[in-house]
Amino acid sequence: MGMKVTLSIIKADIGSIGGHTVPSPELLKICTERAAREKGRLLIDYLVFHCGDDISILMSHQKGAGNQEIHAIAWEAFRASTDKAKSQGLYGAGQDLLVDAFSGNIRGMGPQIAEMQFEERPNEALMVMAADKTEPGAYNLPLYLSFADPMYSPGLLLSIELHAGFRFVIMDVEHTEGDRLITLDAPERLYDIAALLRDTHRYSIESIWSRKYPHEPAAVVSTTRLRNIAGRYVGKDDPVAIVRTQKIFPATEEFGPPFALGAFVAGDTRGSHNLPLMPVPVNTPASTFFCCPMVSALGISMHDGIFTGPVDLFADPFWNQVRDQIAVKAMDMRKQGFFEPAMLPYSELEYGGIVTRLERLDKEFKLHAGAAGDGDGKRPRGGAKHAVKNNKGKVKARGR
């Protein structure tokens, strides 16, 4: 029997150098020192790294998910880093800490968090992912392909351990009365899963579970949408995820081709555009090519909660060609500037400026007298109704 271990990864943008790039070395040092202080006490082990401008703190411990003491380690590290970031004049200093006082659970306070508790296997293989300049739904397609599509995940055919498929827990992050979850089993409910996951703004994979061993979690993704907390644009959500690999789960290398697709996701400059998700080595700066969304993956072995590694999973030479192809895709998309789908539809725009502009323009519209096929001066079918407000007071796109 392996020991019961909890993994918690907590991530925040505390500020970066010269715009949206990288956290300063001093911020990383503070976070590392804070976590190191707890090793052998609250924590079994820890790992601090960054993806673009976000600092991630990965912690192994035995306190279970949602533990106040564990969350406080990350919160205090980010608080102390915020003071440093302000003293250094870093851009967006403390931007992801949306409340002043720690309430006991970091969920809903700004930082992204993903946690998973399980009985450790003798050779526990893990993949930890962090993305920058994008949203939680950015993992939908790669994880769908890795856990539910035998075209990408041959283990579903080849391994008896994977034959039963996987259970998807999907979160609706735009529900008006708060986040809600649905549980769907693949392959039986594959088309239902697909119908939801295709909408990466509204639906996000929250967790994935083995069906042959229903108590075994396979993946967890942070699902917080910052704008739902702050009610305004405060930066993209930049999700983190923990995935267990090998044996009863897909093999680590089965996750590569789905990420090599470089699927278009929302994010980028001003959180308002679509560009492909670029797999990059860990500790890569956010790109000055329009803050193209990026994702890093670390492979880790764990025994008795102690990490060995990490290995940088998107650093081997193969990924250079993948990145070249995705860069071409990104540059092509940018050529059409603000025209959809390069810029997001109005329903997803994070910046208030264009919303104010549309509201002003809405007042200038006049009914089209004598429209074709109508003739009575009534509003033409399919007419301009794009400036309808949704329930959050944001301008909603036509047809959404």
Ligand SMILES: [Mg+2]
């Ligand atoms: Mg970020």
